[in-house]
Amino acid sequence: MKTEIDRYEIRLAGAGGQGLILAGIILAEAVAIYDGRNAIQTQSYGPEARGGASRAEVIISDGPIHYPKVMHADVLLALSQEACDKYFFDLKPDGILIVDSGHVERLPSSQALRLPIMQMAVEATGRPLTANMVALGFISGLTQIVSRPSLEKAVTARVPKGTAEANLKALAAGWDAAEGAPKQR
Amino acid sequence: MKTEIDRYEIRLAGAGGQGLILAGIILAEAVAIYDGRNAIQTQSYGPEARGGASRAEVIISDGPIHYPKVMHADVLLALSQEACDKYFFDLKPDGILIVDSGHVERLPSSQALRLPIMQMAVEATGRPLTANMVALGFISGLTQIVSRPSLEKAVTARVPKGTAEANLKALAAGWDAAEGAPKQR
Numbered sequence: 590m591k592t593e594i595d596r597y598e599i600r601l602a603g604a605g606g607q608g609l610i611l612a613g614i615i616l617a618e619a620v621a622i623y624d625g626r627n628a629i630q631t632q633s634y635g636p637e638a639r640g641g642a643s644r645a646e647v648i649i650s651d652g653p654i655h656y657p658k659v660m661h662a663d664v665l666l667a668l669s670q671e672a673c674d675k676y677f678f679d680l681k682p683d684g685i686l687i688v689d690s691g692h693v694e695r696l697p698s699s700q701a702l703r704l705p706i707m708q709m710a711v712e713a714t715g716r717p718l719t720a721n722m723v724a725l726g727f728i729s730g731l732t733q734i735v736s737r738p739s740l741e742k743a744v745t746a747r748v749p750k751g752t753a754e755a756n757l758k759a760l761a762a763g764w765d766a767a768e769g770a771p772k773q774r
Numbered sequence: 775m776k777t778e779i780d781r782y783e784i785r786l787a788g789a790g791g792q793g794l795i796l797a798g799i800i801l802a803e804a805v806a807i808y809d810g811r812n813a814i815q816t817q818s819y820g821p822e823a824r825g826g827a828s829r830a831e832v833i834i835s836d837g838p839i840h841y842p843k844v845m846h847a848d849v850l851l852a853l854s855q856e857a858c859d860k861y862f863f864d865l866k867p868d869g870i871l872i873v874d875s876g877h878v879e880r881l882p883s884s885q886a887l888r889l890p891i892m893q894m895a896v897e898a899t900g901r902p903l904t905a906n907m908v909a910l911g912f913i914s915g916l917t918q919i920v921s922r923p924s925l926e927k928a929v930t931a932r933v934p935k936g937t938a939e940a941n942l943k944a945l946a947a948g949w950d951a952a953e954g955a956p957k958q959r
Contacts, residue, residue, distance in 0.1 A: 605807075614795060614817070621819030622790075631816045631842060632799070634806030657816060657843050749934040 594626060597649045597734060597774075598659045601724070602676050603668030603689075605643040608721030613645030615743045616725060616735065620649050623739030629657040642671060649734060663774070664732060666724050667693055668706065685773050687728065689720070702731075702770065709762050719759035726763025732774040737764060779811060782834045782919060782959075783844045786909070787861050788853030788874075790828040793906030798830030800928045801910060801920065805834050808924030814842040827856060834919060848959070849917060851909050852878055853891065870958050872913065874905070887916075887955065894947050904944035911948025917959040922949060 599616070601609040610632055617630035631646045646659045661681045667673035667688045677697040680686055688696065690703035704727060710720040722744065729735050741757060748756045784801070786794040795817055802815035816831045831844045846866045852858035852873045862882040865871055873881065875888035889912060895905040907929065914920050926942060933941045 610799060617817065617819055618823075621823050625824065628819045629816060630819075631814060632802065633839070633842070634802055634813045634815075638803075638806050639810065654818070657818070 593651050594649055594734070595652065596654070597664075597732075598662045599647045599649070599664040599666075599728065599734075600659050600662045600676060600679070601645045601647075601666045601668075602672035603643055603666075604672075605638070605641050607643060607668055608718060609643050609645045609666075609668070611747065612721040612725045613647050615740070615747050616729070617647050617649075618747060619729075619735045619739040619743035620647075623742050624736055626651050627654055629654050631657055633658070637675075642669075642675075644672070644676075664728055666728060668720070668724070669693065670695060673697065685731065687724070687731075689724075704766060706763075709766065710759050713759045713762040714755040716755055716759075719755055722756045722759035723763035723766075726760040726765075727767045728763075730764035730767030731770055734774065778836050779834055779919070780837065781839065782849075782917075783847045784832045784834070784849040784851075784913065784919075785829065785844050785847045785861060785864070786831070786851045786853075787827070787829045787857035788851075789857075790823070790826050792828060792853055793903060794828050794830045794851075794853070796932065797906040797910045798832050800925070800932050801914070802832050802834075803932060804914075804920045804924040804928035805832075808927050809921055811836050812839055814839050816842055818843070822860075827854075827860075829857070829861075849913055851913060853905070853909070854878065855880060858882065870916065872909070872916075874909075889951060891948075894951065895944050898944045898947040899940040901940055901944075904940055907941045907944035908948035908951075911945040911950075912952045913948075915949035915952030916955055919959065925949075 613630045617628040620626050621628040627650050629648045664685045665680045670693050673693045686701040689706040691705050706723050707717050707720040710723045744756050745753045798815045802813040805811050806813040812835050814833045849870045850865045855878050858878045871886040874891040876890050891908050892902050892905040895908045930938045
């Protein structure tokens with residue numbers, strides 16, 4: 590049974606080239622096209638984009654989404670120390686902080702979930718570039734904000750030709766890692 | 775010499791699978807990362823996404839962008855009749871409407887720019903999927919909202935491996951077609 594979602598804000602932050610925008614698009618499409626909710630997916634580019642930072646946002650709701658940007662994130666993924674430092678303050682007090690333990694050393698909260706995301710990607714597929722899918726699988730498994738079949742369909746529809754298998758493997762590695770963690774949301 | 779842009783709203787609308795989101799991302803990255811302006815790029819998914827419609831938005835400014843969604847578009851690209859019918863009313867009175875003449879028959883305005891976008895893509899590259907790059911090249915050449923080298927860099931950085939050449943060809947076909955049209959903006 591699906592529970593109603595009022596407004597759920599997810600921010601994916603790290604460096605350019607880490608595939609965070611693609612992860613955001615896949616999550617939004619899974620939630621909206623296959624799970625039947627509403628979603629808005631956004632990237633904002635300012636001076637920090639020129640410095641190589643990247644940030645993608647997804648807002649999910651069963652009702653209309655009046656303001657399309659993250660105000661107080663329910664989930665923050667930080668793949669770099671810079672992203673963690675910059676966006677932690679926008680996280681809700683009970684929000685979920687997920688960091689790549691190989692790239693974020695100084696943690697702003699003892700509640701942070703530390704996961705060796707890039708290392709898991711390399712182990713699952715041999716390709717560090719699939720770290721975005723590990724992270725997406727972990728966030729989704731943890732929050733259950735999207736159904737697993739919907740997410741897999743969206744990955745298959747959206748990733749470059751010939752890469753679906755590796756991306757699904759990385760996604761599964763992330764989702765499975767979340768099975769061991771206490772469910773959140 | 776660069777003129778200041780206060781707020782410029784571009785909406786790309788058509789069907790899923792036409793690559794409009796990728797076109798939006800490339801335009802935003804060209805403008806922001808390579809031309810040094812600010813940009814926000816958004817997709818909203820509601821019931822219409824389940825019907826197969828797709829819409830990407832880009833907002834460009836030299837100042838801060840307070841509201842990240844299109845209110846009154848300066849440019850509307852419509853690759854389907856449905857998109858044209860649905861979004862024409864949000865276009866500014868002096869906004870630019872660009873339609874694929876092979877897919878939009880009923881025009882809401884005598885000022886519409888009709889271009890055989892998909893046919894041009896097939897002629898330029900043999901691949902109808904590059905229609906998004908023809909459209910992006912045409913919009914950019916017409917409005918000069920982004921420099922041509924920046925746009926080419928963003929295309930090369932963002933399209934799937936091995937497809938840069940075809941995508942740049944399609945982009946050039948669109949940009950060159952705009953050279954014949956009176957400059958706008």
